[in-house]
Amino acid sequence: MRTSALRLLAATAAFIAVSSVQAADLPSRFSPAPAYDALPVFTWSGFYAGVNLGYGRSSGVSQYYDPAFNVTGGRRKSGFVGGVQGGYNYQLGMFVVGAEADLQYAAIGDKGATYLGTYYRGEEEGYFGTVRARAGLAVDRALVFGSLGFAYGDLGGNKDLDAALGYRRDDSTSGGWTLGGGLEYAVTDNFTAKLEGLYVNLDTSDSYSLAGRVNIRRDTEFSLFRAGLNYKFN
Structure with missing residues (x-):
């Protein structure tokens, strides 16, 4: 009786072993879990x-210079601005710092005006x-930023009327400052x-007649709103 039981136990163990080996050779009914491939995180760093x-x-x-009232009068204008820009950003966490330079054409100078019967020709461009x-502060692909720096240019003003030379205005580049901010995506x-807004303040410039008298004083301040498109180099 004991011998029969031992033989039955040995046969059962052998059957289980053979079944396990055969099952290991069969294809699994469950697909392997796919490898996780994380999407690249966008960064603002770069030129x-x-x-x-x-x-x-x-x-x-x-x-305009008036012999009786010193200087008087004024003229303002609005118009088109456009140009190019370039710079570099560096991102650290949610914070982005960088520098940018731009060069702009602007048609916001004076069209011209008549004062006390004398016409002063404007310089629009x-x-x-x-x-x-x-x-700025970045939230994934959106960046809210502010900017502050140096500005320069030759923009606006009227040409004075010189008795010997006619209409003229000294072409000179003035320096000043600018600040602004915007949103980039x-x-x-x-x-x-x-989308960006800027305020620009350039130093006051004077235009002189042949006699050395200041005929025109140009105070160049302006604000602008512009849209831009940038290509970011990898």
Whole structure:
């Protein structure tokens, strides 16, 4: 009896072993878990360059010399601005810092005005540029930023009327400062679009007649709103 039981136990163990080996050779009914491939995280770090266009409005005035009242009068204008920009961003966590430079064409100078029967021809077109530090807060592909820096340009003002030389205005580049801010969004990993506002204040410039008298004083201040498109280099 004991011998029969031992033989039955040995046969059962052998059957289980053979079944296990055969089952290991069969294909599994369950697919293996796919390998996790994390999507790349967008970063604002890197160099970029692009173009912009927008609308500007002068808040400075051109004053005319009057022998009785010293300087008086004023003229303001709004119009088109457009140009190119380039810079570099560095992202650390949610914070982004960088620098940007731009060069702009602007048609926001004076059209001209008549004062006490004398017409002073305007200088509508000009240029300006800025070199600014930027800092902002990034939420994935959106960046809210502010900027502050140096501005320069030759923009706006009227030409004085010189008895010997006729209408003229000294072409000179003035320096000043600028501040602004905006919103930028990464449409793809390489292209970003932005909306930005800037205020620019350039030093006051004078225009002199042949006799050395100041006929026109140009106070160049203006604000602008522009849209831009940048290409970000990897």
